[in-house]
Amino acid sequence: MRNIKLIIEYDGTAYAGWQVQPNGVTVQETLERSLAQMLGGPVRLHSSGRTDAGVHAMGMVAAFKTEKNLPLRAFSDGLNSLLPRDIAVRGAEEMPATFHPRFDAVGKHYRYTIFTGRYRSPLQRLYAWHCRRSLDVAAMRRAAGHFVGEKDFAAFRGAGCAAKTTVRRVEAVDIAAAGEFLQLDVRGNGFLKQMVRMMVGTLVEVGTGRLAPDDVRRFFETPVPAAKGVTAPSHGLCLVEVYY
Amino acid sequence: MRNIKLIIEYDGTAYAGWQVQPNGVTVQETLERSLAQMLGGPVRLHSSGRTDAGVHAMGMVAAFKTEKNLPLRAFSDGLNSLLPRDIAVRGAEEMPATFHPRFDAVGKHYRYTIFTGRYRSPLQRLYAWHCRRSLDVAAMRRAAGHFVGEKDFAAFRGAGCAAKTTVRRVEAVDIAAAGEFLQLDVRGNGFLKQMVRMMVGTLVEVGTGRLAPDDVRRFFETPVPAAKGVTAPSHGLCLVEVYY
Structure with missing residues (x-):
């Protein structure tokens, strides 16, 4: 399994925060939907933490696992072409299987x-x-x-x-x-x-x-x-x- | 007649430019509507010029004439309380009757x-x-x-x-x-x-x-x-x- 780290910028104005929740659209679910579209199946993103509704990010970090053999560019430029204009991936990186955005953050x-x-x-x-x-x-x-x-x-x-x-x-x-x-x-x-x-x-x-x-x-x-x-x-x- | 000069900031994202036109909401008509509400009758704003759809302003200048004896604060703080969040008056000033925002701009x-x-x-x-x-x-x-x-x-x-x-x-x-x-x-x-x-x-x-x-x-x-x-x-x- 590949473990892909994403660095994400977003304008939080239109979102009910990072984490998936029943009321309102969140940044996490918007990213997971675009990733699922690209990978042809459900994807779970794990982040470095949550942000409240309305909070912005220049460098949120999240990671997901996949078996797909797509080049890293697919997860930056490719994903950016699927995402709405208020969310963008600023970088994608291949990580060891043990990397976790929350537990490894210092x-x-x-x-x-x-x-x-x-x-x-x-x-x-x-x-x-x-x-x-x-x-x-x-x-x-x-x-x-x-x-x-x-x-x-x-x-x-x-x-x-x-x-x-x-x-x-x-x-x-x-x-x-x-x-x-x-x-x-x-x-x-x-x-x-x-x-x-x-x-x-x-x-x-x-x-x-x-x-x-x-x-x-x-x-x-x-x-x-x-x-x-x-x-x-x-x-x-x-x-x-x-x-x- | 009083001649009141306004300095106006706006986020042009949502507007079809400054000047009143049939297609789309403009900054000018939004300001004129709030002024009319405050003054109880139609008002014509004359500006230093137009801006295209989507262009922003920190210091657009416009002026209008009125007989009303309201304090200048009404045309800054008062007007700001009536305007949408993407338009604000940054200053109001009493001018000579001959002042014109466009013809006098250097x-x-x-x-x-x-x-x-x-x-x-x-x-x-x-x-x-x-x-x-x-x-x-x-x-x-x-x-x-x-x-x-x-x-x-x-x-x-x-x-x-x-x-x-x-x-x-x-x-x-x-x-x-x-x-x-x-x-x-x-x-x-x-x-x-x-x-x-x-x-x-x-x-x-x-x-x-x-x-x-x-x-x-x-x-x-x-x-x-x-x-x-x-x-x-x-x-x-x-x-x-x-x-x-």
């Missing part, structure tokens, strides 16, 4: 984009969260330092998160300001459900002055505090890369 | 974005032209120099262009390369129908080697040559600013 890089303009922006509406209030970036950077390290992120898991442990290692939270945009780059060894969006929501609370930078420390205390700040909307988030 | 800045990645990009598909072939940027810059100055752009007018004279002054054509993107910034005192898109299409012909940089000079000779190169697609184009 880290992920997410990017969150905030637009701080006075008026809402039609050209940014699908890819950036519009925060009208002015944000204290220096305070956000100080607060971001509290996320870095191996910590218990129990306060930063969304409802329905099924992870067995809530301990994760965040390597870096970098905040770049350019004109009316803030770009938050978050890297770590793994993330709980909605963890990045809850981190960003908390940092924006700090940016507006509703929380002090050191208040973030409280969220890592036991017992986990009830007030968790806001969850940033999904459309500002993009999975940039999965590391192996 | 220049315009258009930006054209080209994506040169190996695979098509779902996240860029609405705002950048995907050129798969590798482009010689140095050759494109040399060719771009031939566009600068006061010249007869008769070879760079689209079908149905109604302009009386085809002489225009192009101030600059700047080409910036960053990663897999080329950004072409074109500034001039005015542009014929599809002129920027035909200029960009010609520059891409130079970039791929199908035309030499000096071949561009031929398009300014008399009689106008028949072969005009390709017209770049509309979705890569954005009207950045109108100068007064």
Whole structure:
């Protein structure tokens, strides 16, 4: 059996997230349908993880097994000709039979984009969260330092998160300001459900002055505090890369 | 009568261009409908010019007259609450009665974005032209120099262009390369129908080697040559600013 790894970019606007589910079309089922069409039978894609409805990806990783003797190009250019315009394969690679996109991942890089303009922006509406209030970036950077390290992120898991442990290692939270945009780059060894969006929501609370930078420390205390700040909307988030 | 100037941003993807026409919904009619709703009667918007179907704008300028005594905020925040998400007012200003967005404009800045990645990009598909072939940027810059100055752009007018004279002054054509993107910034005192898109299409012909940089000079000779190169697609184009 061949084990084929795909690197996938998608605009999540029209999808109910990555994973197959009863309500709404998902990215996974759209890819599986195109693969089945190409391979002449059902295919199961295993991914590096899920993304919520509306979240985008530049580097989602998924893999599938097949006996078919098609060239790798079939799984990039060929698949791209079957996929809708908001999903594309950026690369296909032959992997050892033991490779698994989720179990073998050692880290992920997410990017969150905030637009701080006075008026809402039609050209940014699908890819950036519009925060009208002015944000204290220096305070956000100080607060971001509290996320870095191996910590218990129990306060930063969304409802329905099924992870067995809530301990994760965040390597870096970098905040770049350019004109009316803030770009938050978050890297770590793994993330709980909605963890990045809850981190960003908390940092924006700090940016507006509703929380002090050191208040973030409280969220890592036991017992986990009830007030968790806001969850940033999904459309500002993009999975940039999965590391192996 | 008050004369109100609006600066308008829009995502042109869903529209049949700026100007009211029988086939398809336009940006102008969408704005006029929201203004009529706010002012309680029909309103006529006069713009700095038209944009083709699919072209975007960050700084389209339009103006309308009204007797209503509403504060300026009504025409920015108020109007934004009535407009669809792909159109927004970025500013409203009280102007002298004689101000006209088209006749008073002294220049315009258009930006054209080209994506040169190996695979098509779902996240860029609405705002950048995907050129798969590798482009010689140095050759494109040399060719771009031939566009600068006061010249007869008769070879760079689209079908149905109604302009009386085809002489225009192009101030600059700047080409910036960053990663897999080329950004072409074109500034001039005015542009014929599809002129920027035909200029960009010609520059891409130079970039791929199908035309030499000096071949561009031929398009300014008399009689106008028949072969005009390709017209770049509309979705890569954005009207950045109108100068007064």
